[in-house]
Every structure is written in C-alpha cells, then in structure tokens.
Amino acid sequence: MAPTDSITANVHDTDLATTTETAEAKISTPNGKTPVEGEPGTKTGRPLRLYADGIFDLFHFGHAKALQQCKEAYPNTYLIVGCCSDEITHKLKGRTVMTDKERYESLRHCKWVDEVVEDAPWVLSDEFLEKHQIDYVCHDALPYSDTSGEASEGDVYARIKAMGKFHETQRTDGISTSDLIIRIIAQYDTFIRRNLQRGYTGKEMNVSFIKEKSIKFDMAMGKVRQHFTDLFGREGRLRKNHQSPGLRQSV
Structure with a gap:
C-alpha cells in the first residue's frame, strides 16, 4: 500500500x-x-x-x-x-x-x-x-x-x-486529497463564515470563542455595509426607491 x-x-x-x-x-x-x-x-x-x-x-x-x-x-x-x-x-x-x-x-x-x-x-x-x-x-x-x-x-x-x-x-x-484540503485551509475564514451562516457553532468546528465572535462581528458589519449600499448606493446618495414621497418632491 x-x-x-x-x-x-x-x-x-x-x-x-x-x-x-x-x-x-x-x-x-x-x-x-x-x-x-x-x-x-x-x-x-x-x-x-x-x-x-x-x-x-x-x-x-x-x-x-x-x-x-x-x-x-x-x-x-x-x-x-x-x-x-x-x-x-x-x-x-x-x-x-x-x-x-x-x-x-x-x-x-x-x-x-x-x-x-x-x-x-x-x-x-x-x-x-x-x-x-x-x-x-x-x-x-x-x-x-x-x-x-x-x-x-x-x-x-x-x-x-x-x-x-x-x-x-x-x-x-x-486533483488529490491533499489539494482539496489545501483549498479549504487557504479559505479558512470563508468556510467558517459559510458554516456559521448555516447554523454550525464554533465548538463544532473547533473554532475558539474569540475567533467565532470576531467572524460573527465581521458578518454583522458586512450586513450593515450592504444595507447602507442598498439605501444610498456607492456614492452615498439616497436612492429614489428608498425616498419618502415628500423627499422625492423636493429633489
């Protein structure tokens, strides 16, 4: 063998x-x-x-x-x-x-x-x-x-x-088993984030409490940034589809 x-x-x-x-x-x-x-x-x-x-x-x-x-x-x-x-x-x-x-x-x-x-x-x-x-x-x-x-x-x-x-x-x-493992290791945080989003805990993945909270914080901040972009766009201006009727009339 x-x-x-x-x-x-x-x-x-x-x-x-x-x-x-x-x-x-x-x-x-x-x-x-x-x-x-x-x-x-x-x-x-x-x-x-x-x-x-x-x-x-x-x-x-x-x-x-x-x-x-x-x-x-x-x-x-x-x-x-x-x-x-x-x-x-x-x-x-x-x-x-x-x-x-x-x-x-x-x-x-x-x-x-x-x-x-x-x-x-x-x-x-x-x-x-x-x-x-x-x-x-x-x-x-x-x-x-x-x-x-x-x-x-x-x-x-x-x-x-x-x-x-x-x-x-x-x-x-x-292709080899080692290649596949290296791919996962190279994207370590990405796959931890992926599994946290799917309901796995840091303990199940042998991830420290601090590491888990750090990644969850980054995930939360990512959602805030995405929400801001959805509202204001990349230029920081409030998009028309999110403006109130009064604001739209004054623009």
Whole structure:
C-alpha cells in the first residue's frame, strides 16, 4: 500500500474498438504477452482479478478515474479494491478527514469496484495475493517508500513488479486529497463564515470563542455595509426607491 493519497491514475483517451478482435489485439499483460481468446482477461476466459489499493480519503474524480482505468484494463476483469484502516493510516501516513468506514462505503458506491477489502495491508504479502487470487496489482509506476519497514526494497511495490504482477496506471494531474484540503485551509475564514451562516457553532468546528465572535462581528458589519449600499448606493446618495414621497418632491 503506497503512502500517498491513494491511487490517482488517469484513463487514457482512446477510441473504443469496434470489434472484439481489435480490442483483444490492443491489450497485453505486464509481461508483454497478448492474451489469446479463452485465456484469463478475454471475453471467453475467466475474469482477471485485479487489485488496487489506497486510502481514498475525500473520494474524488481522480480516484474514480483510476479505478475505471483498472477495471477497463482488460475486456474481462474483476476489480478488488483494498482500503487501509484508520489505525494503520494514521500511524504511517497521518490523519484522514473521513473515517475508514466512510472511505469503505464511498468505494462500494463506485461503479467500477466489484469488491472492497477493508483494513487492507500496507505491504502486500504472498499470502494476501493467494487468499484473494490476485492476478495483477494496479498502481502508477512511481516508487513509493515504505514507512512501515515491511518492504526491504524501499518501494512497497518492488517485489510485485519483480514478480511480473504489476499493472501500471497513469496519474490524474490537478486533483488529490491533499489539494482539496489545501483549498479549504487557504479559505479558512470563508468556510467558517459559510458554516456559521448555516447554523454550525464554533465548538463544532473547533473554532475558539474569540475567533467565532470576531467572524460573527465581521458578518454583522458586512450586513450593515450592504444595507447602507442598498439605501444610498456607492456614492452615498439616497436612492429614489428608498425616498419618502415628500423627499422625492423636493429633489
């Protein structure tokens, strides 16, 4: 399991084949072999059992496109997705926004996923591969250092690659869980103000009493300024639709 924001792979923009023969000719396994009809992964063979793992916090379209790429890697696939628990993730990577139960459930509602493995291991063992009858492990090809100390090679996928069981995917640029969190942090006051307006309390958002009152004061002053602008306009002159009949006659 790579210590990243899970898999963020992109689907290649290629035209769909119009015939089974054309589609079959375009695919090949990680070892470069083109499957023959009737073999695993082909329309008439058994489904190839593919495995993808990650954290999948704040599940977003980068995650979905990665899983789509895995599912559509071969004409006939069964996609198993492993998701790490809060315990191992918080220990080896850091805090998540969503709980493990929420992350598991998000994956179950993704159309590309056939099966979810809860409390997935950080590093894949032979026993795990055998238990789930995994043919190939899907991930982008970047080396991911192992913070658990289980992988002696340094890259958690090094052994999988050496076994010829690694299917490379492509990353999706411009979206990640970290990017989403940074966007929220960068607009911290804006989102606090937004939620205060919706009835949340400072305590619920872990905002100090002073900070909450300061933002509420700014919100109140904003309403006063807006009311003044509605009455007098930006030039400070009383608008006609707010003038009394007597005032209108004297203008």
